[in-house]
Amino acid sequence: MTPGIRPLVAGNWKMNGTSASLNELRMIGNGFMSGLDAETEALVCVPATLLAHAAEILSRTPVHAGGEDCHTKESGAYTGCISAEMLRDAGASHVIVGHSECREQRGEDDATVQAKASAAWRAGLVAIICIGETQQQREAGATLDVLSRQVDGSVPPSATPSNTIIAYEPVWAIGTGLTPTAADVAEAHAHIREKLSEKLGSVAAKV
Structure with missing residues (x-):
């Protein structure tokens, strides 16, 4: 903690x-x-x-x-989608963006996740930005590189402790029965904090 x-x-x-x-x-x-x-x-x-x-x-x-989840736009011809403003109107205080299922199943890239986070802020919501590596990336020893890329690409540069939460979700541990060790999580968290500090400066300590 x-x-x-x-x-x-x-x-x-x-x-x-x-x-x-x-x-x-x-x-x-x-x-x-x-x-x-x-x-x-x-x-x-x-x-x-x-x-x-x-x-x-x-x-x-x-x-x-x-x-x-939310769309990047406030409104428009986006059948089946929901905007951050609609979520706020319905009573939401937070919204998840960049969940691994959305990244994998819908092909969302880091730029889209960042745009969704900005949309959440626009509506007055806290953005929960999900990042994490897949089993293939983990086995290739690329975990820290993946986390660096996702922090750089998914987190808007104006993120603050009041509008952003970073959720580390190792994709390889979701629904697989595999569990990351405390050391795995500690290493990932330390690296994420380091990258956030480089990107956001002093405010990163509270994100």
Whole structure:
């Protein structure tokens, strides 16, 4: 844990859940009423169809509601997409951008992720920028190079602790049963912080 930074525990429902699932959010929110909220920030990112309901339910708890992705544009002829402004209007406080599934399945590159982060800020949302290496990249010994490239390309130069969270997600450990060691995570985090410091200067210490 980095001193001076309040930890964020965030859940991502992905393409799961209907209105029948909302009672789970009530239980999550009520569980955070015990005092943990003073030490830890909590967030649940839900499908857009549930966001307004989720935000209303969680408004009476310390837990935030967030979006799972957003478009770079505020509005326009982008059928099936959702803007950061729409997420904000529905009650979101945060939005995930650059998730590994979006990078892999939709071909999102670092420039697109950076544009989405800027769109989140435009709407008053905190951007959760996901970065991480694949199994192939890890086996090739390219983890730190990949993280350097993603920090450089995905994080806007005006990122601050109030508008940006960097989420390290080693892609090779998602849904595979493989678990990174504490040393793996510590090395990645230290490298990410080093690159953020080079890019953002003194504010990087709190991002």
